[in-house]
Amino acid sequence: MLNIGIAGCGSIARQRHASEYARNEAARIAGFFDLNAGRAQALADSSIGAVSVCVANKSHADYAIAALNAGKHVLCEKPMAISLSECEAMTQAAQKNGRRLLIGQNQRLAPAHAYAKRILASGEMGRVLSFQSVFGHKGPESWSVDQSADTWFFKKEFAAFGSMADLGIHKIDLLLYLVGKEPESVYASLMTLDKTFPDGRPIEVDDNSVVMLRFAGGPAGTVTTSWTHYGEECNSTVLYCEKGIVKMYADPRYALQIVYADGVRANYELPAMQTNDDAQQTGSGVIDTFLEGITSGCPTILDAPDILRSMRVVFACLDSASSGRPVSIL
Ligand SMILES: NC(=O)c1ccc[n+]([C@@H]2O[C@H](COP(=O)([O-])OP(=O)(O)OC[C@H]3O[C@@H](n4cnc5c(N)ncnc54)[C@H](O)[C@@H]3O)[C@@H](O)[C@H]2O)c1
The missing domain is CATH 3.30.360.10 (Dihydrodipicolinate Reductase; domain 2)
Structure with a gap:
C-alpha cells in the first residue's frame, strides 16, 4: 500500500485525483496540503511514497522537484511547468533520484x-x-x-x-x-x-x-x-x-x-x-x-x-x- 500526499486541493484534486486514488486498492491518501505550512511537512513526511501535484501552474516545478528530491514518486498535473528549463529540471530530478515522474495528460x-x-x-x-x-x-x-x-x-x-x-x-x-x-x-x-x-x-x-x-x-x-x-x-x-x-x-x-x-x-x-x-x-x-x-x-x-x-x-x-x-x- 502506497501512502499518497496531494498538494493543491482544488477542483482537479477533488474531482479526479482523490476519487481515483480512493478507488485503487494499491494506494491510500495520507495527507492533503494546500497553500500553507503543511506543504513542507508533506514533502518531508517519510511515510508518504508518492505525491500528486495539483497546485497552480507556477508552482508545479517547485513541488515536483522538492518531492522527487525527498524520494517521492510524482504525478504532476498539466501543463508540466511554466518554462522549458523547469520542465527539464523536473525530468532530471526524477532521473537523479530514481523516482517516477508522470504528467497528467489524461487525453492519451x-x-x-x-x-x-x-x-x-x-x-x-x-x-x-x-x-x-x-x-x-x-x-x-x-x-x-x-x-x-x-x-x-x-x-x-x-x-x-x-x-x-x-x-x-x-x-x-x-x-x-x-x-x-x-x-x-x-x-x-x-x-x-x-x-x-x-x-x-x-x-x-x-x-x-x-x-x-x-x-x-x-x-x-x-x-x-x-x-x-x-x-x-x-x-x-x-x-x-x-x-x-x-x-x-x-x-x-x-x-x-x-x-x-x-x-x-x-x-x-x-x-x-x-x-x-x-x-x-x-x-x-x-x-x-x-x-x-x-x-x-x-x-x-x-x-x-x-x-x-x-x-x-x-x-x-x-x-x-x-x-x-x-x-x-x-
Ligand atoms: N488534466 C486536466 O484535464 C486538468 C483539468 C483541470 C486542471 N488541471 C490542472 O491542475 C492544476 C490545478 O488546477 P485546478 O483546476 O485544481 O485549480 P483550482 O483553482 O481549482 O485549485 C488549485 C488549488 O491549489 C492551491 N494552490 C495554488 N497554488 C498553490 C501553492 N503554491 N501551494 C499550495 N497550494 C496551492 C489553491 O489554494 C487551490 O486550492 C492546474 O495546473 C491545472 O492546469 C488539469
Whole structure:
C-alpha cells in the first residue's frame, strides 16, 4: 500500500485525483496540503511514497522537484511547468533520484484516442495527412474551486499561460502521440477576446488561440483553443489520412468514427471522455497508470520525457505568437 500526499486541493484534486486514488486498492491518501505550512511537512513526511501535484501552474516545478528530491514518486498535473528549463529540471530530478515522474495528460488515455492509436498503428488508415483539433469550453473560472473571475488561471504570475497552453497542451500532446512523428514547426496566434476580471480589466492571458502545427515529413493542421465556448464544450480531433478519416469525440453519440475513403462508416460507441462540464467525473485512468508504473517499474505513456517533447511545442507556440512568425522546432 502506497501512502499518497496531494498538494493543491482544488477542483482537479477533488474531482479526479482523490476519487481515483480512493478507488485503487494499491494506494491510500495520507495527507492533503494546500497553500500553507503543511506543504513542507508533506514533502518531508517519510511515510508518504508518492505525491500528486495539483497546485497552480507556477508552482508545479517547485513541488515536483522538492518531492522527487525527498524520494517521492510524482504525478504532476498539466501543463508540466511554466518554462522549458523547469520542465527539464523536473525530468532530471526524477532521473537523479530514481523516482517516477508522470504528467497528467489524461487525453492519451481517453477511450476513443486509445482506440484510434491502435487503428493508426495497424496501418489501416495509411499516413496521417492533415488534422484539426479543437478544445473549447466556457472558461476555467466556472471550474476552479474559487468559482470567480478573479481566478489565478487569468493571472500571468500564477498561470503563466492562457487557453493555448491550458487546453492546447492536451491537443498538441495528443497529436504528437497519435501522429507519431517529430513536430517540425508552429505558427501561433493568441488572443484575449472576451474574458475580464471582476473590475472589467481584460485578463492577463489569452482566452483563444489558433496554432498551425507541422510535422516532419508532412502532416499539418490546426489546434484551436477557447475559453469562450459558451453553451457547449468542444473537445474533438479529426485526422485526415490516406485511406479515410478518423473522428474522435466529434459526434455526441459515437466517440470514434472511421469514414473510409469509399464513404463506408464504422461507428464506435465508447465511454465518454472527462470534461469540465461533467457533474460526475468518470475515471481518467491517470492514477491507475501512475500506480501501475510505480509498482511494475515499467515505462508508461505518461512518463515525463515524452510529455517534455509536447511542452517544447507549447513554448515554440508562445515564441511564435510573440514574434508573429513561424517557429522551427527540430
Ligand atoms: N488534466 C486536466 O484535464 C486538468 C483539468 C483541470 C486542471 N488541471 C490542472 O491542475 C492544476 C490545478 O488546477 P485546478 O483546476 O485544481 O485549480 P483550482 O483553482 O481549482 O485549485 C488549485 C488549488 O491549489 C492551491 N494552490 C495554488 N497554488 C498553490 C501553492 N503554491 N501551494 C499550495 N497550494 C496551492 C489553491 O489554494 C487551490 O486550492 C492546474 O495546473 C491545472 O492546469 C488539469
